Amino acid sequence: MREDDHVTLDQVRLEAILDAVEREDQHRLAELLEPLHGADIADLLEQISPAERRGLLTLWSGHMDGETLSEIDESIREEVIEFLPREVLAEAVRELDSDDVVDILEDLEEPQQEIILDALEDADRVAVEQALAYPEYSAGRLMQRETVVAPQDWTVGQTIDFLRQEEWLPAQFYHVILVDPRMRPVGHVSLGRMLAARRDVRLNDITEDGFRTIRATEEESEVAYLFNQYHLISAPVVDENDRLVGVITIDDAMNVLDEEHEEDILRLAGVSEESSLADGVLETVRQRLPWLVVNLFTASLSAVVISMFEDTISALVALAALMPIVASTGGIGGTQSLAVAVRALATRSLTSSNAGRVVRRELLTGILNGTGLAIILGLAGTLIFGDPMLGIVLGLAMVANQMVAALGGALVPLTLNRLGFDPALASGTFVTTLTDVMGFFAFLGLATILLL
Amino acid sequence: MREDDHVTLDQVRLEAILDAVEREDQHRLAELLEPLHGADIADLLEQISPAERRGLLTLWSGHMDGETLSEIDESIREEVIEFLPREVLAEAVRELDSDDVVDILEDLEEPQQEIILDALEDADRVAVEQALAYPEYSAGRLMQRETVVAPQDWTVGQTIDFLRQEEWLPAQFYHVILVDPRMRPVGHVSLGRMLAARRDVRLNDITEDGFRTIRATEEESEVAYLFNQYHLISAPVVDENDRLVGVITIDDAMNVLDEEHEEDILRLAGVSEESSLADGVLETVRQRLPWLVVNLFTASLSAVVISMFEDTISALVALAALMPIVASTGGIGGTQSLAVAVRALATRSLTSSNAGRVVRRELLTGILNGTGLAIILGLAGTLIFGDPMLGIVLGLAMVANQMVAALGGALVPLTLNRLGFDPALASGTFVTTLTDVMGFFAFLGLATILLL
Numbered sequence: 001m002r003e004d005d006h007v008t009l010d011q012v013r014l015e016a017i018l019d020a021v022e023r024e025d026q027h028r029l030a031e032l033l034e035p036l037h038g039a040d041i042a043d044l045l046e047q048i049s050p051a052e053r054r055g056l057l058t059l060w061s062g063h064m065d066g067e068t069l070s071e072i073d074e075s076i077r078e079e080v081i082e083f084l085p086r087e088v089l090a091e092a093v094r095e096l097d098s099d100d101v102v103d104i105l106e107d108l109e110e111p112q113q114e115i116i117l118d119a120l121e122d123a124d125r126v127a128v129e130q131a132l133a134y135p136e137y138s139a140g141r142l143m144q145r146e147t148v149v150a151p152q153d154w155t156v157g158q159t160i161d162f163l164r165q166e167e168w169l170p171a172q173f174y175h176v177i178l179v180d181p182r183m184r185p186v187g188h189v190s191l192g193r194m195l196a197a198r199r200d201v202r203l204n205d206i207t208e209d210g211f212r213t214i215r216a217t218e219e220e221s222e223v224a225y226l227f228n229q230y231h232l233i234s235a236p237v238v239d240e241n242d243r244l245v246g247v248i249t250i251d252d253a254m255n256v257l258d259e260e261h262e263e264d265i266l267r268l269a270g271v272s273e274e275s276s277l278a279d280g281v282l283e284t285v286r287q288r289l290p291w292l293v294v295n296l297f298t299a300s301l302s303a304v305v306i307s308m309f310e311d312t313i314s315a316l317v318a319l320a321a322l323m324p325i326v327a328s329t330g331g332i333g334g335t336q337s338l339a340v341a342v343r344a345l346a347t348r349s350l351t352s353s354n355a356g357r358v359v360r361r362e363l364l365t366g367i368l369n370g371t372g373l374a375i376i377l378g379l380a381g382t383l384i385f386g387d388p389m390l391g392i393v394l395g396l397a398m399v400a401n402q403m404v405a406a407l408g409g410a411l412v413p414l415t416l417n418r419l420g421f422d423p424a425l426a427s428g429t430f431v432t433t434l435t436d437v438m439g440f441f442a443f444l445g446l447a448t449i450l451l452l
Numbered sequence: 453m454r455e456d457d458h459v460t461l462d463q464v465r466l467e468a469i470l471d472a473v474e475r476e477d478q479h480r481l482a483e484l485l486e487p488l489h490g491a492d493i494a495d496l497l498e499q500i501s502p503a504e505r506r507g508l509l510t511l512w513s514g515h516m517d518g519e520t521l522s523e524i525d526e527s528i529r530e531e532v533i534e535f536l537p538r539e540v541l542a543e544a545v546r547e548l549d550s551d552d553v554v555d556i557l558e559d560l561e562e563p564q565q566e567i568i569l570d571a572l573e574d575a576d577r578v579a580v581e582q583a584l585a586y587p588e589y590s591a592g593r594l595m596q597r598e599t600v601v602a603p604q605d606w607t608v609g610q611t612i613d614f615l616r617q618e619e620w621l622p623a624q625f626y627h628v629i630l631v632d633p634r635m636r637p638v639g640h641v642s643l644g645r646m647l648a649a650r651r652d653v654r655l656n657d658i659t660e661d662g663f664r665t666i667r668a669t670e671e672e673s674e675v676a677y678l679f680n681q682y683h684l685i686s687a688p689v690v691d692e693n694d695r696l697v698g699v700i701t702i703d704d705a706m707n708v709l710d711e712e713h714e715e716d717i718l719r720l721a722g723v724s725e726e727s728s729l730a731d732g733v734l735e736t737v738r739q740r741l742p743w744l745v746v747n748l749f750t751a752s753l754s755a756v757v758i759s760m761f762e763d764t765i766s767a768l769v770a771l772a773a774l775m776p777i778v779a780s781t782g783g784i785g786g787t788q789s790l791a792v793a794v795r796a797l798a799t800r801s802l803t804s805s806n807a808g809r810v811v812r813r814e815l816l817t818g819i820l821n822g823t824g825l826a827i828i829l830g831l832a833g834t835l836i837f838g839d840p841m842l843g844i845v846l847g848l849a850m851v852a853n854q855m856v857a858a859l860g861g862a863l864v865p866l867t868l869n870r871l872g873f874d875p876a877l878a879s880g881t882f883v884t885t886l887t888d889v890m891g892f893f894a895f896l897g898l899a900t901i902l903l904l
Contacts, residue, residue: 006664014805037662039681047806148644163648172685173644174626191643192600192625196615210489212458228710229491231703233624251683254706258680261713262795268717269791270784277792277801281816288788289821292781292854296825299780306773313765313772320765320772321758327776328751328888329744331783332722332881336740339721340729343714349729353466354499364733369741373748402744429784436780 007035009044018048021055029059042071045080046278057083064088066095074107075276081112090119097171098124099144099252102131106141131246139223140216142256143237143246146170150203152178152186157199172249174234178203183243185236187211213238216245220256225348227253264346267424268339270295291429298433302327305437309444312452318385319447322394326443329373330401330435337362337409338431345413345423359410366406370399393450397443404438405431459487461496470500473507481511494523497532498730509535516540518547526559527728533564542571549623550576551596551704554583558593583698591675592668594708595689595698598622602655604630604638609651624701626686630655635695637688639663665690668697672708677800679705716798719876720791722747743881750885754779757889761896764904770837771899774846779891781825782853786883789814789861797865797875811862818858822851845902849895856890857883 007013013032020029033041045053053076061083069092072080081089093101093116101120105113105128117125127145134140148169150159159176163169175188187207197206213236214223226232227250237246266275270291275284306313306323313320341358344350350358374395382391412430413423459465465484472481485493497505505528513535521544524532533541545553545568553572557565557580569577579597586592600621602611611628615621627640639659649658665688666675678684679702689698718727722743727736758765758775765772793810796802802810826847834843860883865875 011804037682039683043801046801047803049806049809160647164650166648169644169648172642174685190624191647192621195612195643195647196618196621198616228706230489231491233626233703250702250706251685254680254702254709257706257710258713258799261710261717265713265717265720265791265795269787271788271791275792277796277806277810281813281820284813284817285820285824288785288817289824291788292784292821292825293828295781295784296777296829299777302776302780303773306776307770310769310773314769317762317766317769318759321755321762323772324754324758324776324779324888324892325748325751328754328884329747331884332744332747333740335721335880336723336743339717339723340727343717344729347710349495349498351499352463354501354729357501358729361733361736365736365740368733368737369744372737372741373744376745377748428787432780432783436776440776 006037009036009040014044017044017056018052021052021059024055024059026059029056030063033060033063038065038067038069039071041068042073046073046076046276050079050280053079054083061085062088064092066092066100069093070096070100070104073276073278074274075278077104077107078109078112081108086115086119089115093119094121094124097144097146098127098131099142099246101128102141105132106136134216137220138216139214139218139220139237139248140245142220142223142252143216143248144170145246147177147236147244147247148173148175149177149179149183149185149244152180152204154178154203155199156194156197156201156203156206159194159203160199172251173247174249175208176203177236177244177247178207179244184241185211185213185238185244188234188236190233213242214248215240221260223248224253224256224260228257229348260346263422264342264424267422267426268342268428270426270428291426294426295429295433298429299436301433302436302440305440306444309440309448312444312448315452316447318390319444322381322390323440323443325377326394326397326401327436327439329398330405330439331432333366333369333402333405334409334431334435335428337366337406338413338427339409341410341413342424342427345417350414355414359407359414362406362410363403366403367399369406370402373402374398387451389450390447393443393446397439397446400442401435401439405435408434458489461488461492466496466499469496469508470504473504473511476507476511478511481508482515485512485515490517490519490521491523493520494525498525498528498728502531502732505531506535513537514540516544518544518552521545522548522552522556525728525730526726527730529556529559530561530564533560538567538571541567545571546573546576549596549598550579550583551594551698553580554593557584558588586668589672590668591666591670591672591689591700592697594672594675594704595668595700596622597698599629599688599696599699600625600627601629601631601635601637601696604632604656606655607651608646608649608653608655608658611646611655612651624703625699626701627660628655629688629696629699630659631696637663637665637690637694637696640686640688642685665694666700667692673712675700676705676708676712680709712798715874716794716876719874719878720794720880722878722880743878746878747881747885750881751888753885754888754892757892758896761892761900764896764900767904768899770842771896774833774842775892775895777829778846778849778853778895779888781850782857782887782891783884785818785821785854785857786861786887787880789818789858790865790879790883791861793862793865794876794879797869802866807866811859811866814858814862815855818855819851821858822854825854826850839903841902842899845895845898849891849898852894853887853891857887860886 017032177185178187180186189203189206190208193206216237234249236244239245275287378391378395381394382388408431413427417423469484629637630639632638641655641658642660645658668689686701688696691697724739727739830843830847833846834840864879864882869875
């Protein structure tokens with residue numbers, strides 16, 4: 001079966017699905033949805049309008065399986081679960097590994113949580129409740145409790161025989177974890193190496209290099225970093241006594257990495273939380289208005305600075321038209337420097353060991369960029385207004401503001417990071433306020449001294 | 453071994469390393485570097501200054517292994533390779549899988565490429581050259597040529613016996629790929645399922661659901677999407693005749709995903725290419741100055757708009773101080789809407805099926821946010837300046853600009869995407885130009901009509 005044979009959610013199918021929903025053709029709808037991957041059905045539910053979603057779920061909710069359920073975006077998860085008959089929901093969650101159940105439960109209200117917990121078998125419910133006892137965004141929430149372990153003195157043959165007898169194994173596992181008699185992980189063997197070894201080889205002799213365990217209380221962003229940095233595929237999770245409590249696999253880490261990126265890009269832009277295209281208008285306003293109000297106050301600083309120079313502007317009103325050029329170019333310069341610093345902090349390439357050098361580089365870059373812009377703008381100002389002094393004022397203000405922009409872009413996230421905040425948080429607002437204020441001040445100040 | 457036992461690159465070790473470099477203490481340096489993971493040594497090389505890097509490499513380059521080499525950031529890769537004795541380089545690349553060799557070669561100049569190709573054994577060189585024949589950023593470049601295959605009629609027992617005899621197996625593999633007699637992949641079996649099955653079970657009966665192949669010419673961003681969307685761990689790569697030519701594993705896909713995110717965040721901020729903290733000042737200027745110059749011209753549009761209203765400003769110079777508030781808040785609103793749209797396009801949650809609804813939502817959000825801000829700013833303007841009409845002008849301009857901001861933030865990336873460009877590319881510059889121009893125009897225009 002080639003990729004082309006896979007049914008994907010293209011425009012044609014989407015329209016056929018919406019058509020079936022409108023005609024309330026349950027049979028046709030099931031026929032169209034059945035060949036789709038759960039992830040695509042989940043995307044579909046997120047993309048269609050609330051009314052279409054209700055229509056689709058009314059006709060189809062009996063077919064919801066665990067895979068699709070676990071793929072559904074949290075912004076519409078509660079709404080979808082409302083539509084599921086209790087026994088369908090129970091059946092769906094029973095199919096899932098414990099980490100997926102935890103992921104679904106986390107964002108639900110109490111009554112819905114109860115329904116799902118009741119649906120689980122006793123052992124699974126205990127596992128899920130234990131996971132929920134770990135802090136949010138911790139490795140303990142991310143891990144699956146289902147592990148494949150072997151005593152460290154076993155041979156390959158013993159292990160294979162054991163796996164063949166085992167009734168139940170996780171859907172995906174990549175290592176057999178070796179444990180000591182107190183259930184502390186001491187190494188792991190990749191399945192590839194185990195398959196390639198003779199039956200009498202001892203597991204202990206073929207363990208993988210670079211074995212790492214992760215504390216259940218570790219933050220999930222740290223987990224994502226470790227997987228990405230050390231190319232881990234799976235890693236055992238241990239409690240405070242170093243005993244094995246679960247395992248995290250790379251697909252979970254990839255998911256966290258993706259979410260962290262989303263957070264970075266949205267926070268830099270001043271969107272205060274996870275947003276989704278399925279969010280309604282009021283929800284979207286709630287996510288965005290707070291930072292706009294903050295910006296309203298920071299922007300007032302610029303107004304105060306400008307009003308200090310009202311006499312200058314009255315005397316030479318062309319200044320009012322030119323001042324946004326200096327401020328706006330400063331904003332872009334600051335944003336550039338900021339994006340590089342935030343990204344470098346996220347990947348941990350910016351550390352205290354090179355912060356000083358990076359800040360110096362930014363400063364020099366700002367001076368050179370400012371000089372380049374100053375030459376263009378200064379010449380243009382001179383030619384257009386026939387006043388070389390105006391050109392000089394524009395040029396000098398530009399250099400000063402690019403310096404401040406480059407420095408601010410690096411220092412603001414570094415400072416936030418040092419203080420224990422997310423460096424992406426609202427950095428954009430701080431830096432553009434800085435460059436606006438500095439841009440207006442330098443330009444109007446120099447104009448007052450040199451032109452009047 | 454617990455995570456705590458792992459030696460990491462902390463500040464103490466870093467300083468000890470730099471100290472050893474300064475004292476040219478080769479023995480101590482090797483002792484300090486030896487326990488570090490290759491990824492950490494690569495980070496170290498990127499973080500220290502060029503002079504320190506030269507010193508370290510002079511003392512230590514004989515110890516460079518393949519793993520460390522493949523981790524080194526491309527911004528300093530050429531520089532590092534210059535330092536390696538030819539036989540060390542040869543030894544290092546021989547350790548690597550073909551995809552890692554290709555990754556190193558891609559960014560090197562001809563003479564360095566030759567040295568590395570010469571170092572490879574014949575079979576490896578052919579494999580690498582074949583991979584290089586695929587377009588840049590394609591699945592063919594990303595895949596490793598080393599695959600583990602079995603005829604589709606084999607049993608588990610036959611396969612395990614074959615793997616045990618095989619001298620050489622890839623460092624990491626997660627599936628055995630079933631092929632037909634013409635080497636076309638027809639399914640794959642996870643190693644976990646194979647280990648759990650009895651020897652007489654046929655591979656064909658335990659293949660994994662959701663098997664997908666990827667064309668060698670597919671773009672790597674599409675590959676990353678497929679892995680992320682369908683939770684793939686590895687996927688066979690096929691040529692135009694559907695014959696197996698390699699395999700891509702999740703760690704490569706994770707890497708691509710991470711690079712795509714970096715590109716998005718930098719492009720949104722107007723940094724034109726891959727940047728690294730190891731880049732020098734001139735390189736950094738080259739990456740950033742072009743967009744600053746573009747912004748210089750777009751910002752001049754604002755200047756033109758303002759200069760149209762010089763008479764109005766002369767008559768009421770307080771307007772000059774207030775106009776940046778409307779423009780700046782518009783810039784933030786546009787950036788918010790933009791970040792959400794760019795991210796949604798990257799994850800493919802924003803498609804032609806919901807674009808219309810999203811644009812309508814943005815428009816309504818803009819109106820509501822604008823109204824909220826208008827009330828605050830309008831009241832403040834009235835109270836501070838004692839002129840209700842000025843408050844009304846400020847409020848109306850704010851609503852108009854937030855509408856434009858929200859619409860522009862969604863429509864600019866959607867349009868770029870429709871035209872086949874990267875939606876993140878320079879969207880920021882377009883949108884802030886739009887909100888600046890609109891902010892100044894609406895405010896000064898309304899002031900001209902209502903206040904004079």
